[in-house]
Amino acid sequence: MRRRGRSYSSRRQPSYGRRTRGNARPLALIAIIFIFTLTIAPPIKNYFTQRAQINALKSQVATDRTALEQARAELSIWQDPNYVKSQARERLHFVMPGERQYIVTGTDINQAQPQTTQVAKQLPESAPWYTKLIASVTESGL
Numbered sequence: 001m002r003r004r005g006r007s008y009s010s011r012r013q014p015s016y017g018r019r020t021r022g023n024a025r026p027l028a029l030i031a032i033i034f035i036f037t038l039t040i041a042p043p044i045k046n047y048f049t050q051r052a053q054i055n056a057l058k059s060q061v062a063t064d065r066t067a068l069e070q071a072r073a074e075l076s077i078w079q080d081p082n083y084v085k086s087q088a089r090e091r092l093h094f095v096m097p098g099e100r101q102y103i104v105t106g107t108d109i110n111q112a113q114p115q116t117t118q119v120a121k122q123l124p125e126s127a128p129w130y131t132k133l134i135a136s137v138t139e140s141g142l
Contacts, residue, residue, distance in 0.1 A: 077083055088094040095101045118139065123132060 085096075093101060093103065123135060
């Protein structure tokens, strides 16, 4: 007697099922990783944002402490009466009782004698104004 073999449909079903199961596992793993990533991403972002804020605040506190130390040093300088007197004389032009203060105005070392340019000395008086202008521009470029 002859043995009958399995039918075509019965031979195909087991191999078809294995392929489906084989393809589903990587897809499920990818889906789980994707969901895990979406779940973890916001807390991680918040963590790094808060760390950046903490570092910025620490640097601001350090700057403020430095400014405070400078202000305290300046305050200790202003506690000295002689320093206050010298600043009042220099800044506010105060004088002690019985003293006289003279302020000379209108004299500036640079304005004491008007300086003429070398080119202006060489030009004759009858030269037109634009010649003097061109000469002064040329000299300023030197």
